[in-house]
Amino acid sequence: MHKQKPYLDNFPNENGYFGKFGGAYIPPELQKPFKEIEEAYQKLSKDFEFLSELKKIRKYYQGRPTPVYFAKNLSNIVGGNIYLKREDLNHTGSHKLNHCMAEALLAKYLGKKKLIAETGAGQHGVALATAAAYFGLECEIHMGEVDIKKEHPNVVKMKILGAKVVPVTKGLKTLKEAVDSAFESYLNDTKNSIFAIGSVVGPHPFPKMVRDFQSVIGFEAKEQFLEMTGKLPDMVTACVGGGSNAMGIFSAFIEDSVELYAVEPAGKGQNLGEHSASLTYGEEGIMHGFNSIMLKDERGEAAPVHSIASGIDYPSVGPEHAYLNSIGRTKIGLCTDEEAVDAFYTLSRLEGIIPALESSHALAFAMKYAKENKGKSILVSLSGRGDKDIDFIIENFPRD
Incomplete structure (x- = not known):
């Protein structure tokens, strides 16, 4: 009799699905960079050196x-x-640094020079700007104008940490539009940058990867x-x-x-x-x-x-x-x-x-x-x- 694998090993499946939910519905120009991220994560998630460095960061820095x-x-x-x-x-x-330090470390292993992301309340933006400073990477944060006004202290922190904050003026000027804007920016330079998604959303492998880091x-x-x-x-x-x-x-x-x-x-x-x-x-x-x-x-x-x-x-x-x-x-x-x-x-x-x-x-x-x-x-x-x-x-x- 085969023992059933633990839930976290079973989900998502190899195509990034949790039942019928998940997957990667992305344009052709994003398929190669996202596959690169997936393959790197699969390798590094079992790599002693990567895991050891992440463990040290969590204990001594976070x-x-x-x-x-x-x-x-x-x-x-x-x-x-x-x-x-x-x-x-x-x-x-906040909890956001748990996956931001890991995503930045992943970017470093891939030879990327820049982190691009969205933020709503600014916590993900601050955490990613912090990770970028730690690893010596550029950082670009897209944030809706409504949230920039509402979460001013975090905007100041991001700028102090060296991040470029991009105001998003389309639509409702909040989180959904910030994600749209960050995706557009990432499309322009997938070679040198990585889209560090801020939650268990987005195309595979991000829902799995962020869950595992969190x-x-x-x-x-x-x-x-x-x-x-x-x-x-x-x-x-x-x-x-x-x-x-x-x-x-x-x-x-x-x-x-x-x-x-x-x-x-x-x-x-x-x-x-x-x-x-x-x-x-x-x-x-x-x-x-x-x-x-x-x-x-x-x-x-x-x-x-x-x-x-x-x-x-x-x-x-x-x-x-x-x-x-x-x-x-x-x-x-x-x-x-x-x-x-x-x-x-x-x-x-x-x-x-x-x-x-x-x-x-x-x-x-x-x-x-x-x-x-x-x-x-x-x-x-x-x-x-x-x-x-x-x-x-x-x-x-x-x-x-």
Whole structure:
């Protein structure tokens, strides 16, 4: 009898599919460079020298492992046991550096000179600019004008780190348009540059590659939680836009009897343009080179989206999230803008931890879940810190 391979070894398949989701729907001129990236990753993911260097970077530069923290004051208020995986303590203030350092190291092995990427909230941009500085590479970050204004502190950081920030003025001037712009720039110089996609989205191999690089979150958290409590959590939750921090923490628990909740931004209403809840309201469709679940307008194109959190206002979702939801392995949670702001202030004032607005979505859902499931243990991916959001919050949602 053959023993079934672990989930992470089985998915995606060799063509980059998670069930019917994923793949690489790209123009002919991108097929060769993306194949180059795939072959390099397959080789380097098993290469001792590459893995050893990445391990040293994570320990001595990033400050990993990040801790799991029991939020006692918050838990006492909501009636459950809430634990936070503190990715806000990872260097640059979010989980994004986990894959950015690895992608930059991959680029270095390929002899590339430049990193190109999109960013929404700016966390991916800051992390990639940091990685570029570390490895001595050029860096070009595409960011929507709306997000540039909203996330000004991160724009300043990117520029200080030496990155070129390209304002995107098309369409809604947010994350989707930033991805479009970055793709266009990459097409002009695939020989010397690499497109360092910022989430578990895009054409194969990026959904797999970014998941694998981010899985350090989940495997650290699982070991830490077992050491702290002697058992696994009842529930694990994370915010989902593209979904890199969520796949990072979910990876270690997929084959365990643990509830997994992907929390989507419910925004300010159920109409198109008022939310970014792709899995909740979307349908199957192809965008940015992969097949997944996406929000569509009346013409069948990517619909306008909204979220108070710039990092998760994306009209689609990573293909692995679409697959796991389709087979019932993950469940969907929803969080409104108002609930996210409330969770932002609650954690700040009860625990002295200021969370990113993206992370506040997962936290808000965990608080609701705890009130309805007294005594349950809940592990939250606190994917980033809220330094980038404080000006926006104080200006628009001040509280005494």
